[in-house]
Amino acid sequence: MQPLITTAEATQIIAENCLRVGSEMVILENAYGRVLATEISADRDAPPFDRVMMDGICINTYNHKLGSWRYQIIGTQAAGAEKMTLPKGEYAIEVMTGAPLPADANCVIPVEQIDIIDGYALPHDGIAAEDNQHIHPKGSDSKAGDTLLTPGTTLTANELAIAASVGATEIEVTRLPKIHLITTGDEIIDPSNSPTDYQIRRSHPSAICALITSQQLGNITTEHVNDDPKLIEQKLTSALTDPENDILILTGGISMGKFDWVAPLLEKLLSKPAFHGVAQRPGKPFAFWASNSENSPTIFALPGNPVSVMATMHLYVLPTLRKMLGKNNQPKNLPLAEDFSWDSPLTGILPYRSNNGKITIHPPRNSGDYLSLQGTNGFAEIPPHSDLKAGENLPLY
Amino acid sequence: MQPLITTAEATQIIAENCLRVGSEMVILENAYGRVLATEISADRDAPPFDRVMMDGICINTYNHKLGSWRYQIIGTQAAGAEKMTLPKGEYAIEVMTGAPLPADANCVIPVEQIDIIDGYALPHDGIAAEDNQHIHPKGSDSKAGDTLLTPGTTLTANELAIAASVGATEIEVTRLPKIHLITTGDEIIDPSNSPTDYQIRRSHPSAICALITSQQLGNITTEHVNDDPKLIEQKLTSALTDPENDILILTGGISMGKFDWVAPLLEKLLSKPAFHGVAQRPGKPFAFWASNSENSPTIFALPGNPVSVMATMHLYVLPTLRKMLGKNNQPKNLPLAEDFSWDSPLTGILPYRSNNGKITIHPPRNSGDYLSLQGTNGFAEIPPHSDLKAGENLPLY
Numbered sequence: 001m002q003p004l005i006t007t008a009e010a011t012q013i014i015a016e017n018c019l020r021v022g023s024e025m026v027i028l029e030n031a032y033g034r035v036l037a038t039e040i041s042a043d044r045d046a047p048p049f050d051r052v053m054m055d056g057i058c059i060n061t062y063n064h065k066l067g068s069w070r071y072q073i074i075g076t077q078a079a080g081a082e083k084m085t086l087p088k089g090e091y092a093i094e095v096m097t098g099a100p101l102p103a104d105a106n107c108v109i110p111v112e113q114i115d116i117i118d119g120y121a122l123p124h125d126g127i128a129a130e131d132n133q134h135i136h137p138k139g140s141d142s143k144a145g146d147t148l149l150t151p152g153t154t155l156t157a158n159e160l161a162i163a164a165s166v167g168a169t170e171i172e173v174t175r176l177p178k179i180h181l182i183t184t185g186d187e188i189i190d191p192s193n194s195p196t197d198y199q200i201r202r203s204h205p206s207a208i209c210a211l212i213t214s215q216q217l218g219n220i221t222t223e224h225v226n227d228d229p230k231l232i233e234q235k236l237t238s239a240l241t242d243p244e245n246d247i248l249i250l251t252g253g254i255s256m257g258k259f260d261w262v263a264p265l266l267e268k269l270l271s272k273p274a275f276h277g278v279a280q281r282p283g284k285p286f287a288f289w290a291s292n293s294e295n296s297p298t299i300f301a302l303p304g305n306p307v308s309v310m311a312t313m314h315l316y317v318l319p320t321l322r323k324m325l326g327k328n329n330q331p332k333n334l335p336l337a338e339d340f341s342w343d344s345p346l347t348g349i350l351p352y353r354s355n356n357g358k359i360t361i362h363p364p365r366n367s368g369d370y371l372s373l374q375g376t377n378g379f380a381e382i383p384p385h386s387d388l389k390a391g392e393n394l395p396l397y
Numbered sequence: 398m399q400p401l402i403t404t405a406e407a408t409q410i411i412a413e414n415c416l417r418v419g420s421e422m423v424i425l426e427n428a429y430g431r432v433l434a435t436e437i438s439a440d441r442d443a444p445p446f447d448r449v450m451m452d453g454i455c456i457n458t459y460n461h462k463l464g465s466w467r468y469q470i471i472g473t474q475a476a477g478a479e480k481m482t483l484p485k486g487e488y489a490i491e492v493m494t495g496a497p498l499p500a501d502a503n504c505v506i507p508v509e510q511i512d513i514i515d516g517y518a519l520p521h522d523g524i525a526a527e528d529n530q531h532i533h534p535k536g537s538d539s540k541a542g543d544t545l546l547t548p549g550t551t552l553t554a555n556e557l558a559i560a561a562s563v564g565a566t567e568i569e570v571t572r573l574p575k576i577h578l579i580t581t582g583d584e585i586i587d588p589s590n591s592p593t594d595y596q597i598r599r600s601h602p603s604a605i606c607a608l609i610t611s612q613q614l615g616n617i618t619t620e621h622v623n624d625d626p627k628l629i630e631q632k633l634t635s636a637l638t639d640p641e642n643d644i645l646i647l648t649g650g651i652s653m654g655k656f657d658w659v660a661p662l663l664e665k666l667l668s669k670p671a672f673h674g675v676a677q678r679p680g681k682p683f684a685f686w687a688s689n690s691e692n693s694p695t696i697f698a699l700p701g702n703p704v705s706v707m708a709t710m711h712l713y714v715l716p717t718l719r720k721m722l723g724k725n726n727q728p729k730n731l732p733l734a735e736d737f738s739w740d741s742p743l744t745g746i747l748p749y750r751s752n753n754g755k756i757t758i759h760p761p762r763n764s765g766d767y768l769s770l771q772g773t774n775g776f777a778e779i780p781p782h783s784d785l786k787a788g789e790n791l792p793l794y
Contacts, residue, residue: 200495357751
């Protein structure tokens with residue numbers, strides 16, 4: 001292992017070696033969670049016409065004689081129909097929410113504020129009838145040509161509705177990176193099999209695939225290989241030369257154990273890693289190889305321990321995927337609910353729980369399997385040897 | 398419209414009429430985001446054996462003579478292999494992280510703290526060698542039979558890894574409710590078509606489907622119908638008598654306009670709604686019909702305005718779906734970043750933005766299309782006529 005670097009240095013090296021992916025077209029119905037690659041702009045004003053905002057009648061406030069307040073209803077302006085014209089004089093047109101305001105009208109009086117008797121609308125005493133009342137003016141939300149959504153925007157419910165409203169039924173989004181996960185370990189068996197006393201069921205792929213696909217951060221394939229250097233070399237060679245792979249994730253095999261073949265074999269097949277070993281706990285043995293050509297993957301070699309896997313996924317792999325996809329990518333910050341002391345020369349990457357905008361740190365009870373993370377919301381970064389007070393903000397992943 | 402009820406009364410009436418859905422089996426790979434219908438318990442102790450936590454050697458601290466510190470290495474205990482036995486005397490066995498601790502060993506010394514010379518391990522001066530050192534004891538995380546995940550748990554990365562670790566490759570989850578959405582409005586056209594001056598493209602289905610499917614809250618189908626009472630009655634009849642439909646959502650057609658056919662037709666086909674009209678802004682015309690038999694859907698009739706749709710979806714529909722699915726379902730609370738005054742006799746359901754654990758209220762700039770929600774995180778509930786100070790907590794949806 002090389003000399004340990006800091007988490008900030010590791011983040012920096014990874015960021016400098018992060019390749020952007022290209023883009024592809026998806027239909028609106030399949031665009032949820034994807035990241036916009038180009039801007040979406042308005043094809044026309046919004047609203048596209050002076051839009052009636054209440055069911056009622058429209059009048060022209062300049063037409064009525066003071067004190068009279070009685071309008072002959074000469075028709076109905078429905079939503080979706082051609083715009084009518086309000087004649088000069090004490091006339092009204094019935095209007096529906098969403099309808100275009102008839103030409104020469106300037107005020108809408110809600111149906112609750114009038115009586116309709118024998119074809120005449122009689123507004124109640126004392127109600128308001130102002131210029132532009134209950135009218136949503138053409139172009140007041142946006143003008144034709146305005147940028148509505150910018151590249152890098154993640155498309156959620158609201159953005160998809162905006163895209164639909166301007167007819168963007170095919171959308172250019174960033175391509176999902178292709179990720180290949182290789183788990184290692186002789187003691188690891190398929191979850192559907194019955195373990196002997198000294199085996200355990202494979203759980204990393206379930207967690208890693210869920211993290212990536214639930215956030216639409218990539219398309220992932222997985223395989224497992226036992227601690228046999230020949231087999232590992234075969235699998236690595238095949239993963240490294242598959243031009244489809246943007247990212248290769250490995251779990252285990254990078255510590256100093258006798259059967260830790262992953263790091264030595266990657267060094268043999270490629271070169272020394274960009275770094276191997278970060279001054280953090282957990283996740284210290286983490287190693288990273290930058291992509292060395294357009295067709296070779298970026299490699300994240302994670303330690304094999306579950307909490308280390310989750311910590312390094314949250315701190316390094318998920319932010320890298322977000323960056324490749326062009327997403328805005330700042331860790332959020334929340335204040336500590338209570339004091340927390342961390343007496344280690346290594347940066348702590350520790351699970352936290354958040355509640356009403358504050359966090360509490362929950363160090364794993366033991367060497368840390370997935371059970372110890374139950375109920376936590378992510379990982380907080382704690383500086384080495386720190387004595388943190390309630391109210392201090394911590395970066396969260 | 399009936400007399401207005403409060404948001405609390407509306408929530409209460411809906412909750413009392415919320416039917417639970419049944420359960421179904423899904424495979425582990427498809428279980429992300431689903432809600433557990435039964436508990437998942439441990440099939441054996443975790444860890445299943447005294448587990449070595451570091452690469453190094455194991456010894457028995459009671460075997461060594463004070464001051465000697467020299468152990469003959471008699472073999473290697475690999476992960477996944479049968480447990481070896483450490484002989485009495487000054488012997489050591491090489492061990493790998495994740496391996497079972499050999500019988501009669503009680504301490505692991507990390508490889509960084511020893512030298513290995515001619516088949517002997519020589520621990521460095523002054524290092525620790527305690528009983529149980531770097532050993533993760535059998536059953537210390539959980540015992541066979543312990544409940545690891547309880548019904549109502551939403552399955553995310555960590556829970557799926559826990560399920561995999563106990564061999565739960567098929568999981569009983571609550572069934573996704575079948576939801577049918579009918580949008581109405583003569584002015585509304587398909588997003589792929591070109592609107593005339595007085596038409597607008599349909600955007601509610603994009604938003605509503607994204608809200609529901611992204612959170613795994615249901616399976617949704619959609620259709621649109623123009624403001625023609627015969628057509629609407631046909632579509633309603635067919636949706637009401639389809640035994641597959643658990644929930645019917647309608648948008649528009651429930652105000653007091655001349656072409657608002659939805660509410661009168663539902664009254665004709667069913668009965669008076671449980672309520673129609675809530676003292677809130679936006680979303681006042683919202684109406685609700687409880688399911689009146691096992692085969693008839695619960696009906697949410699939402700106003701047609703985009704911000705009203707999103708407000709009533711967040712306040713009523715999404716929490717109902719979560720409850721049907723058996724999810725824990727408390728609105729979260731966050732404090733205001735700045736003072737906010739709300740001068741209305743109606744409860745405000747207003748968009749907010751959250752930043753570092755605090756929220757700011759962003760009332761829509763205008764009658765409220767989807768653009769006005771851009772960058773907001775959900776809806777806060779603001780009491781009528783309230784003068785809120787920075788730091789006060791508000792319930793968020």
